[in-house]
Amino acid sequence: MDRATHCPGPSMSQKQEEENPTEETGEEKQDTQEKEGVLPEKAEEAKLKAKYPSLGQKPGGSDFLMKRLQKGQKYFDSGDYNMAKAKMKNKQLPSAGPDKNLVTGDHIPTPQDLPQRKSSLVTSKLAGGQVE
Amino acid sequence: MKCFSRYLPYIFRPPNTILSSSCHTEADIISTVEFNHTGELLATGDKGGRVVIFQREQESKNQVHRRGEYNVYSTFQSHEPEFDYLKSLEIEEKINKIRWLPQQNAAYFLLSTNDKTVKLWKVSERDKRPEGYNLKDEEGRLRDPATITTLRVPVLRPMDLMVEATPRRVFANAHTYHINSISVNSDYETYMSADDLRINLWNFEITNQSFNIVDIKPANMEELTEVITAAEFHPHHCNTFVYSSSKGTIRLCDMRASALCDRHTKFFEEPEDPSNRSFFSEIISSISDVKFSHSGRCIMTRDYLTVKVWDLNMENRPVETYQVHDYLRSKLCSLYENDCIFDKFECVWNGSDSVIMTGSYNNFFRMFDRNTKRDVTLEASRENSKPRAILKPRKVCVGGKRRKDEISVDSLDFSKKILHTAWHPSENIIAVAATNNLYIFQDKVN
Numbered sequence: 001m002d003r004a005t006h007c008p009g010p011s012m013s014q015k016q017e018e019e020n021p022t023e024e025t026g027e028e029k030q031d032t033q034e035k036e037g038v039l040p041e042k043a044e045e046a047k048l049k050a051k052y053p054s055l056g057q058k059p060g061g062s063d064f065l066m067k068r069l070q071k072g073q074k075y076f077d078s079g080d081y082n083m084a085k086a087k088m089k090n091k092q093l094p095s096a097g098p099d100k101n102l103v104t105g106d107h108i109p110t111p112q113d114l115p116q117r118k119s120s121l122v123t124s125k126l127a128g129g130q131v132e
Numbered sequence: 133m134k135c136f137s138r139y140l141p142y143i144f145r146p147p148n149t150i151l152s153s154s155c156h157t158e159a160d161i162i163s164t165v166e167f168n169h170t171g172e173l174l175a176t177g178d179k180g181g182r183v184v185i186f187q188r189e190q191e192s193k194n195q196v197h198r199r200g201e202y203n204v205y206s207t208f209q210s211h212e213p214e215f216d217y218l219k220s221l222e223i224e225e226k227i228n229k230i231r232w233l234p235q236q237n238a239a240y241f242l243l244s245t246n247d248k249t250v251k252l253w254k255v256s257e258r259d260k261r262p263e264g265y266n267l268k269d270e271e272g273r274l275r276d277p278a279t280i281t282t283l284r285v286p287v288l289r290p291m292d293l294m295v296e297a298t299p300r301r302v303f304a305n306a307h308t309y310h311i312n313s314i315s316v317n318s319d320y321e322t323y324m325s326a327d328d329l330r331i332n333l334w335n336f337e338i339t340n341q342s343f344n345i346v347d348i349k350p351a352n353m354e355e356l357t358e359v360i361t362a363a364e365f366h367p368h369h370c371n372t373f374v375y376s377s378s379k380g381t382i383r384l385c386d387m388r389a390s391a392l393c394d395r396h397t398k399f400f401e402e403p404e405d406p407s408n409r410s411f412f413s414e415i416i417s418s419i420s421d422v423k424f425s426h427s428g429r430c431i432m433t434r435d436y437l438t439v440k441v442w443d444l445n446m447e448n449r450p451v452e453t454y455q456v457h458d459y460l461r462s463k464l465c466s467l468y469e470n471d472c473i474f475d476k477f478e479c480v481w482n483g484s485d486s487v488i489m490t491g492s493y494n495n496f497f498r499m500f501d502r503n504t505k506r507d508v509t510l511e512a513s514r515e516n517s518k519p520r521a522i523l524k525p526r527k528v529c530v531g532g533k534r535r536k537d538e539i540s541v542d543s544l545d546f547s548k549k550i551l552h553t554a555w556h557p558s559e560n561i562i563a564v565a566a567t568n569n570l571y572i573f574q575d576k577v578n
Contacts, residue, residue: 040462045411047465055411064415065356065378069309069328072222072247124182125160126570127207 162565164552168232168240171556174202174563175242176570177227181211183244183297185255186572202572206255208297211246223248229314231323241300243323247310250325252301252336260288306332306342313363319370326363326375333387345393346375346385361476362422372397374424374431380417382433384444400431400442402449412464412473420476425485426557432488434479437461439490439500454500454507457492459530459541472546483558491550494539495566496526512550512564512571523573 049055159180166175174186187205214223225246233241239256264286269275309327316323324333324345331346346363350356358379366372371387383396404413416436423432430451431442437458440450456477460467467473472493479490491497492509500507509526529538552565560575 039408039410041408041410041412041464044462044464048411048468051465051469065328065359066353068359069356071310072224073220074222075220124178124180124184124207125568126162126176126178126184127182127204 160568162552162568162570163226164228164230165554165563165565165570166230166232166242167554167556167563168242169234169557171558171561173205173232173240174554174572175230175232176563176565177210177230177244178568179224179226181209181213181225181227181246183208183210183227183230183242183253185240206295206297208253210244210251210253210299211249214248228311231314231316233316234320236320243314243316245311245314245325248304248307250303250311250314250334251299252303253297254300255295255297258294258296259290259292261291262286263289301336301339303334303339303342306334312361313375315363315365315373317365317370318368322370324363324365324373326360328359331360331363331373331375331393343391345387345391347392347394361419364422364424367424367426367428369428374422376419376422376433378418379414380419380435382419382422382431382442398444398447400447400450402440412468415468415473416464421478423479423481425481426483427485430485432479432481434477434490436473436475436477439479439488441488441502452502454488454498456490456498457496457528459528460493462530463541467546470546472549475549475551477549477551478553480553480555482555482560489553489555489562491553491564493546493549494544495548495550496528497550497553497564512566512569514569 157180159178159182161179162176163179164175164177167173168175172188174188176184176186178184184207185205186202188200188202191200210227211225213225215221216223223246227244227246229243229245231243233243235241239254242253242255244251244253263270264284266280266283266286267275267277303325307325307327307330309329311325311327313326314323315326322333322335324331325342326332326346329347329349330344332342333345334342346360348358348360358377358381361376361378363373363375366374372384373387374382374384376382380401382400384398384400385393386397387393389395389397404417419433419435421434424430425432425441429444431444433440433442433450434456437460438456439454441452441454442450464473477491479488481488486503487499487501489497489499495512496509497512498507498509509528510523511526524537527535527538528544529535529540534540548567550564550566554563556562562573564571564573
């Protein structure tokens with residue numbers, strides 16, 4: 001059977017045999033194996049910036065965290081909702097806008113946006129005894 | 133077949149047990165898996181707020197060749213969806229964590245938590261039923277006292293085993309933010325619950341009060357730079373706990389030092405080479421799980437691409453770093469776009485702290501032997517698991533020639549992620565949750 005340890009590319013078992021890198025960090029490994037001099041991470045970053053030029057200069061900062069802290073927030077205004085429903089027949093609704101990080105009052109919920117009613121509480125299928 | 137032993141001392145037999153739902157809804161997605169302290173019970177929680185407990189069957193003399201399998205023991209609805217009208221907040225019923233209490237009597241106790249509320253559940257067996265009441269007839273209807281002429285003593289008769297789960301305590305309204313961790317203290321009297329910004333200490337007997345022991349909420353929320361991602365008590369020292377952050381740091385705190393443990397006793401952080409910094413650096417350094425070793429001498433942390441082992445006596449760098457799926461480094465852009473970069477993988481120790489395990493994508497999971505430095509990639513999938521065969525190691529290929537059995541990075545299925553795994557406390561039995569399927573693998577011995 002093939003010794004799968006010799007696969008080309010950053011094979012972990014192979015590296016461990018050759019370089020004893022158990023104390024090497026991810027970033028250091030990156031240096032040892034990159035020949036072009038461009039870290040894949042930086043190349044990926046360039047790709048991302050090309051797609052989203054407005055992406056903030058401070059990554060992983062307040063924006064992400066605020067979004068995380070606000071998970072689950074669902075605002076609903078019945079007046080806005082009914083107005084939007086009426087408008088929907090005629091023209092496009094204003095979209096959520098580029099700043100999706102924070103839920104403001106600007107986004108008017110449409111019937112599609114409203115959370116689906118959760119299904120009735122039923123027994124987990126894991127408990128149904130389907131054992132193979 | 134013999135070459136698999138090259139990777140690890142253990143050879144895992146594909147499951148006698150795959151428990152699954154063939155057509156699953158989102159509610160069936162398993163969100164947590166945990167063995168109890170003896171390994172006799174295995175609990176799973178899912179997105180629908182349900183808990184299913186499996187029990188290992190006793191090995192009988194008749195079926196020596198079959199190791200004890202896990203069968204369904206009890207199932208109950210732990211949490212239900214809620215809506216906080218005051219804050220316009222939808223509260224998911226998804227079970228974030230389950231932690232068992234050590235067994236102290238015939239009943240089993242576990243803590244289960246969703247984003248906001250922790251509950252203590254008692255799981256007990258009933259296998260006897262009293263019969264022969266004087267005032268009630270067999271159907272339970274009251275008898276006319278005038279018709280009673282003799283008295284009898286009710287007797288306990290055996291009945292079919294019934295396993296009941298009852299909520300004994302509900303610890304609610306203590307968390308403004310989303311609970312990510314619970315941890316039972318070694319004193320067995322207290323436990324902690326941690327959300328994004330705060331950690332609270334509870335006494336099991338008291339539900340209307342908790343002590344706040346960590347608070348990292350800044351006075352001005354605009355200055356928020358990091359959140360708490362996981363927390364755990366030391367396995368033996370009831371005064372010590374650790375918590376990890378989204379910035380890749382771990383703080384160890386001693387509750388004897390002060391009532392509010394905002395100032396850490398130890399601070400674990402690996403220095404980063406500033407020239408390597410990219411947009412993704414902080415995101416992928418965020419620690420998704422932290423676990424003490426059973427010995428209590430080390431902690432293990434999981435960030436997006438690696439698993440690290442830290443010695444509690446060395447704060448400036450980990451003693452061991454293991455690459456889980458470094459090939460994803462060249463995919464970070466698309467992983468950011470599909471949000472996979474925010475996936476929270478867990479990690480576990482085996483009973484002797486010699487092997488660590490964590491999940492990856494494509495239903496792959498990885499094991500690292502700390503002594504031999506060998507590692508293996510295994511797959512939890514129905515197709516590759518024939519009964520009595522052996523789990524074949526998998527290999528991911530990055531560019532270049534792809535061998536027959538290997539899979540290329542571009543073919544990986546990122547919707548099949550193994551976030552939750554568990555290792556039996558003393559034996560080589562592992563539980564792997566692959567979306568809605570639970571795989572239980574046992575070590576081959578014979």
